[in-house]
Amino acid sequence: MSDSQTLFSHLVELRGRLLKALLAVLLVFICLAYFAQDLYHLLATPLLKVMPTGAQMIATDVASPFFAPFKLTMVLSFFIAIPVVLYQAWGFIAPGLYRNEKRLIAPLLVCSTLLFYGGIAFAYYVVFPLAFAFFTSVAPEGVTISTDINSYLDFVLKLFFAFGMSFQIPVAIILMCWTGMTTPAALRQKRPYVIVGVFIVGMLLTPPDIISQTLLAVPMWLLFEVGLLAGSLYYRPDQETEHQDSP
Template identity: 50%
Template sequence: MVEGQESFLSHLVELRDRLIRILIAVLVVFVPMAFFARELYSLLAAPLLHVLPAGGTMIATDVVGVFLVPMKVALVVSFLVVLPYVLYQIWAFVAPGLYAHEKKFAVPMLIASVLLFFTGMAFAYFAFFPMVFGFMARFAPVGVSWMTDIEKYFSFVLTMFLAFGATFEVPVIVIVLVKMGFVRVEKLREWRPYVIVGAFVIGAIFTPPDVISQFMMAMPMWLLFEAGVFMAGFIAKPALAASGDSAP
């Protein structure tokens, strides 16, 4: 019992140390980033600023918003910069408890997850935002000045980054579910109609209430699901072959 308690406490101490390292890393990157907070926010706001009508600007309704919002952007950018280090710390904490074959499978999935998440954010910034903001600018009634608060804009953009980043994780989720034996590829193919409907429902929940936004989230989600099912088929076949060889 005492050995078990000591082991548990040692894991808590290790977890604390790794969390401290992560916080220090974020802080180290944030300090220089803070000096470029205004430029970082301008870069973040570029998709909207490019489609605003002549004379259109963004506004700040909070007294300290012009300072806090750019600092929040710098903090988010700092976390994204150190994200590989964050994942390394998480991996170093959980890796000792994994088998060799689990480690071999987890590493490429972890790398793929990071790349897909950043790809989802890039898709939102370069494809989703320009199209949606352009549509909103054209749809605004005559005589209406379309301007948004920088705090609300930051919240909207951050939500979309997280939503599209999570959407692009669908292939990894599908492969992991198949690899761990929770579901078979054949069953996933049978679920295709429900996945399509679910993708459009999720798009309607997390995107602005227009068809373009819903379509731009639902279609990648569906296509990525199909890609995940396709790749999972190659993972499932060796497992089936191995089980067939071991059968009497």
């Protein structure tokens, strides 16, 4: 088989797997579309619980009451279908991997998915109640809290993504140690910089309050420590020798 035929077959397979991933997201969306309004109410619950008596969420755009719940449903459909999306990605790249690489990548895909879900759950059940209680308590006297549903949706989706991605730290550390990009010992030496860095990241990715920043920074630091322990299991000491001997 020529190189052009091989490339064409790979592109055909990639298209097929992308279509399967999109179909999985679409099927989940169809199943959830009927419950779009209920899903948005569930998402808004952490804020509604701490809003002052008589305060309520508002829609400043005519179509917002319709589109905001469906936008949330589409994003949730992608989150729920992530295992299928990753499985299709795995099916595409697996034939080109060595056996030892397959033994590493497959568990990492599972762990990455679970950590992403864990980050979202942590944001919803821990961060949101504390952060929203703080925001509503510091409102100036005479100011009525009426949060726009689109603004609220964008805000929480940003936090979901921030926490979901920040919980991938152990996976990233394992890959860096396994590929020889760094060593567990070198990462331990950089621990003080990492601690400062996670608080800077927490400041950039969360609302401007110390509660949200700390609730993101502390788990990131703990996940860094977990990643160090796991990375030590996958790091081969001979990698350091290879790097020292290389010109």
